[in-house]
Amino acid sequence: MLARVSTPPAFKRLPRAVREQQMLDAAVKVFSKRGFHAASMDEIAEDAGISKPMVYAYLGTKEELFVACLHREGTRMMQAIAGAAAPDLPADVRLWRGLKAFFGFVGAHRDGWAVLYRQARGEQPFAGELAAMRARLVEVVAGMLDHALRAEGREVSAVDLEVVAYALVGATESLADWLADHPDADPEKTATRMMNVAWLGAGQLLHGVTWHPQQDPA
Amino acid sequence: MLARVSTPPAFKRLPRAVREQQMLDAAVKVFSKRGFHAASMDEIAEDAGISKPMVYAYLGTKEELFVACLHREGTRMMQAIAGAAAPDLPADVRLWRGLKAFFGFVGAHRDGWAVLYRQARGEQPFAGELAAMRARLVEVVAGMLDHALRAEGREVSAVDLEVVAYALVGATESLADWLADHPDADPEKTATRMMNVAWLGAGQLLHGVTWHPQQDPA
DNA sequence: AGATTTGCCTACTGGTGCGTAACCCTACGC
DNA sequence: GCGTAGGGTTACGCACCAGTAGGCAAATCT
Numbered sequence: 001m002l003a004r005v006s007t008p009p010a011f012k013r014l015p016r017a018v019r020e021q022q023m024l025d026a027a028v029k030v031f032s033k034r035g036f037h038a039a040s041m042d043e044i045a046e047d048a049g050i051s052k053p054m055v056y057a058y059l060g061t062k063e064e065l066f067v068a069c070l071h072r073e074g075t076r077m078m079q080a081i082a083g084a085a086a087p088d089l090p091a092d093v094r095l096w097r098g099l100k101a102f103f104g105f106v107g108a109h110r111d112g113w114a115v116l117y118r119q120a121r122g123e124q125p126f127a128g129e130l131a132a133m134r135a136r137l138v139e140v141v142a143g144m145l146d147h148a149l150r151a152e153g154r155e156v157s158a159v160d161l162e163v164v165a166y167a168l169v170g171a172t173e174s175l176a177d178w179l180a181d182h183p184d185a186d187p188e189k190t191a192t193r194m195m196n197v198a199w200l201g202a203g204q205l206l207h208g209v210t211w212h213p214q215q216d217p218a
Numbered sequence: 219m220l221a222r223v224s225t226p227p228a229f230k231r232l233p234r235a236v237r238e239q240q241m242l243d244a245a246v247k248v249f250s251k252r253g254f255h256a257a258s259m260d261e262i263a264e265d266a267g268i269s270k271p272m273v274y275a276y277l278g279t280k281e282e283l284f285v286a287c288l289h290r291e292g293t294r295m296m297q298a299i300a301g302a303a304a305p306d307l308p309a310d311v312r313l314w315r316g317l318k319a320f321f322g323f324v325g326a327h328r329d330g331w332a333v334l335y336r337q338a339r340g341e342q343p344f345a346g347e348l349a350a351m352r353a354r355l356v357e358v359v360a361g362m363l364d365h366a367l368r369a370e371g372r373e374v375s376a377v378d379l380e381v382v383a384y385a386l387v388g389a390t391e392s393l394a395d396w397l398a399d400h401p402d403a404d405p406e407k408t409a410t411r412m413m414n415v416a417w418l419g420a421g422q423l424l425h426g427v428t429w430h431p432q433q434d435p436a
Numbered sequence: 437a438g439a440t441t442t443g444c445c446t447a448c449t450g451g452t453g454c455g456t457a458a459c460c461c462t463a464c465g466c
Numbered sequence: 467g468c469g470t471a472g473g474g475t476t477a478c479g480c481a482c483c484a485g486t487a488g489g490c491a492a493a494t495c496t
Binding site: 033034035036037038092096118119121122123124160163164166167168169170171172173174175177178190192193194195196197199200209210211212213 | 254256340384386389390392408417418428
């Protein structure tokens with residue numbers, strides 16, 4: 001008896017653009033779960049519902065795939081933040097909106113984002129990529145602080161500014177990790193907490209209050 | 219003619235305890251340079267001036283070796299900090315000494331420490347190990363804050379405390395990264411900068427000053 | 437209706453690197 | 467002076483996985 005000449009392909013053919021996104025989704029998921037090296041192209045392909053050669057055909061080698069993930073997620077995040085903090089608002093409002101957008105983003109992309117960034121930190125080939133993005137963030141924050149400072153007629157050395165901005169960004173990333181690990185936590189509340197630490201601390205600095213190691217016998 | 223029956227073994231035999239430390243030194247170096255997966259046992263062995271089976275004989279599998287590194291470095295760090303911050307001092311002094319010790323440690327172990335921790339964050343098997351250590355740190359910091367708060371008759375929810383402590387620890391780690399990447403930076407000065415951000419921000423909170431999202435049209 | 441392009445697969449290879457088996461040699465205890 | 471234990475080595479098995487060759491079928495074009 002005649003079997004169906006062509007088995008109705010239980011899995012549909014999809015246009016490239018769609019499949020690419022599915023692959024990236026799968027890649028982000030697997031990379032974040034396993035880490036770059038431990039992740040296998042086979043698992044990514046399987047998770048995307050496709051076979052391995054397709055991944056190579058569309059997104060290239062493993063490294064290129066990872067970079068693609070980094071780019072997509074990074075761009076999404078940057079847009080989310082940039083869209084929130086217009087440059088003509090007072091510093092605290094900009095900071096607040098930026099934080100809200102940032103934590104909102106992390107909350108919505110819990111598995112993807114945070115862990116992807118946890119990964120990229122370690123692996124040599126991508127550390128640079130990531131560092132560049134963080135540098136942009138630090139620069140923005142430092143710019144905000146500088147702006148606020150000048151508005152009060154004060155000034156601080158560039159390196160001081162950079163370091164404070166670095167600390168602020170680090171604290172924020174740390175809370176993002178915390179948020180990613182506490183699925184039931186509220187992004188906005190986390191943003192508020194961060195704002196408290198950041199703005200009050202930075203605020204003091206802005207007003208010229210500083211701390212010095214007074215007597216220190218040890 | 220008779221060659222020397224036993225070539226005077228150009229490389230000496232050493233007692234186990236010594237070789238183990240050499241191996242750990244090499245492992246820390248290689249792991250931090252390459253990352254866990256990309257590091258090869260062969261390279262570690264070679265770098266330690268020994269052959270691979272010795273590493274397996276003394277320190278076990280690759281994972282076990284990494285954990286051993288983590289433990290040694292972690293313990294060293296914790297001791298450096300614990301030795302600096304006696305529990306009966308005022309909170310700001312404790313914080314200051316702790317920070318000084320921490321950044322001093324990182325400054326002295328630049329390549330080893332910081333990068334090792336950058337690694338452990340990502341790799342699944344060790345993230346827990348690392349998280350536990352960080353949790354201990356967070357707990358200590360939170361305890362300090364709580365202590366200072368109670369001394370002023372105020373009280374804050376445990377989760378609030380935890381989050382602030384988390385942010386502080388994150389900011390500190392971030393500056394440690396910065397320090398590790400700027401070999402000519404001064405650890406103590408970095409500690410001072412961190413102290414400024416942390417103590418002033420936390421200090422405000424301690425005095426009941428908080429920030430709220432006032433009107434927020436967007 | 438062909439012809440061609442595009443989506444998709446099964447099945448391999450080649451390299452890399454963990455972990456081990458089997459063996460050697462020097463020191464020291466007795 | 468001789469056994470035994472501990473420091474040390476070379477050389478391999480084996481599994482895993484990135485990347486590829488070669489081919490089939492459904493759209494789409496002409």
